Amino acid sequence: xxxxxxxxxxxxxxxxxxxxxxxxxxxxxxxxxxxxxxxxxxxxxxxxxxxxxxxxxxxxxxxxxxxxxxxxxxxxxxxxxxxxxxxxxxxxxxxxxxxxxxxxxxxxxxxxxxxxxxxxxxxxxxxxxxxxxxxxxxxxxxxxxxxxxxxxxxxxxxxxxxxxxxxxxxxxxxxxxxxxxxxxxxxxxxxxxxxxxxxxxxxxxxxxxxxxxxxxxxxxxxxxxxxxxxxxxxxxxxxxxxxxxxxxxxxxxxxxxxxxxxxxxxxxxxxxxx
Numbered sequence: 001x002x003x004x005x006x007x008x009x010x011x012x013x014x015x016x017x018x019x020x021x022x023x024x025x026x027x028x029x030x031x032x033x034x035x036x037x038x039x040x041x042x043x044x045x046x047x048x049x050x051x052x053x054x055x056x057x058x059x060x061x062x063x064x065x066x067x068x069x070x071x072x073x074x075x076x077x078x079x080x081x082x083x084x085x086x087x088x089x090x091x092x093x094x095x096x097x098x099x100x101x102x103x104x105x106x107x108x109x110x111x112x113x114x115x116x117x118x119x120x121x122x123x124x125x126x127x128x129x130x131x132x133x134x135x136x137x138x139x140x141x142x143x144x145x146x147x148x149x150x151x152x153x154x155x156x157x158x159x160x161x162x163x164x165x166x167x168x169x170x171x172x173x174x175x176x177x178x179x180x181x182x183x184x185x186x187x188x189x190x191x192x193x194x195x196x197x198x199x200x201x202x203x204x205x206x207x208x209x210x211x212x213x214x215x216x217x218x219x220x221x222x223x224x225x226x227x228x229x230x231x232x233x234x235x236x237x238x239x240x241x242x243x244x245x246x247x248x249x250x251x252x253x254x255x256x257x258x259x260x261x262x263x264x265x266x267x268x269x270x271x272x273x274x
Contacts (some may be wrong), residue, residue, distance in 0.1 A: 013129055017216035019166050020108045024083035026054045031083045031114060039216040046208035049263040053245075054162075056259070057195050058085065059195045060245040060268050061161050065089050067238075067249065068157045068270070070095035071189060075156045076102045077146070079134050079182075080163030084114055089159065090127045103149050105132045105140055134160070135167055135174050137181040146160045155189035155273075158182055162266070164231070165197040168219040175221070179231050188273050194244050195268045197222050201261035228267045235271035 017039040021032040025040035027053070032040070043050045065076065074097050078089050081104040090102040104127070106112070112131050128149040132139040140146060150156055160179070167175040183192065199206035199222040206222055213220040229242055240248065244261055245268040 009184075014167070017218065018108050018110070019213070019218050020080075020082040020106060020111055023054055023162065026051045027058065027085055029083055029085060031110065035216070039212060042212045042215075043209055046212065047202075047265075049259065050264075052210070052259060052263060056246040056264055057162050057268075060090065060248055060266075061193070062087065062092050063157065063249055063251070064268075064270050065092045065157070065159070066096060068191050068193070069093040069100060073155055073157045074100045075150045075154060076100065076159065077105075077140075077150065077156050078102065078159045078161075079132070079140060080158050080160060081106045081111060081129075082112055082162075091130060101126045101149050103127075103146050104129045105134075105143075107131060107133050121169040125156055125238055134163060134182075135178050137185075138184070141185050143209045150235075152185060153187060155191070156186050157193060158186060159193040161193065161195045162197070164194065165221055165223065166218060168221045174232045176230055180233075183235070183273070186273060190273045192232060192235055192271045192273070193269075194228075195266050196228050198224060198265055198267050199229070200224050202263075202265055205262075207216075215216055223267075225267065228269070232269060232271045235273050238270045238272065242267060244268065 008147065014033045015035055017035040021036035022040050022043070025032040025036050026043065069092070076089060076093055090100070093100040111132065112129065119192045126149050128145045130145040132143060134140070164175045169175060197206070197220070210222060211219045225242060225271065244264045245266040246259060246264055248268045
């Protein structure tokens with residue numbers, strides 16, 4: 001069952017690039033527009049591995065969600081969903097547990113327009129979509145769609161993939177404050193899954209990527225390892241702890257080493273609430 005809510009008269013602002021649609025373009029998707037394609041091309045011109053980095057981030061999400069589903073979690077809250085790209089999170093977790101419930105959120109009306117058609121789960125489970133802003137945690141935590149789908153008295157897997165680097169601190173620590181508010185609303189046994197862009201390994205190229213996003217009207221704040229670890233304060237990191245997205249439980253032993261850190265540029269980690 002899938003649900004989505006759309007406000008009448010929403011301005012889709014197709015003349016401005018949006019991070020979700022740029023990401024879709026970098027993944028090779030088609031739900032993007034001229035401004036998004038132009039920004040994506042500029043990113044690729046200064047960082048040719050950007051498309052591969054996006055794919056590695058998405059593959060990490062698949063592995064992390066599958067692991068948590070196999071560990072018994074059946075409720076997932078995905079903030080910063082982006083344009084639906086199969087396999088989506090609900091497809092991964094409902095393949096393990098058909099009764100799993102998933103709530104997707106994003107702040108882009110274009111994502112909302114596609115959610116009802118593309119984010120439909122198995123009949124045994126439930127999927128829902130709401131438009132919300134991660135920096136206003138109440139817009140997520142108080143939403144009727146959330147409470148109609150998830151039981152916050154039971155463990156929830158909160159996923160924030162490739163989202164928080166689009167939340168600049170502005171001297172107020174907004175990103176960490178938002179995550180702490182969301183963490184506090186979840187019970188023991190819940191999980192936190194985050195990926196985040198960094199310039200630790202490729203500072204010059206990622207500085208240029210940041211400039212492209214700034215020109216497109218989207219501030220990008222790349223964070224180092226210490227800042228990334230702070231998102232998990234008070235929770236227990238699962239092995240292998242904080243690492244690069246493609247190095248988090250990569251799969252079969254003896255697999256090729258994969259891209260370098262300079263090509264990956266994305267930290268990843270999963271933690272449980274003790």
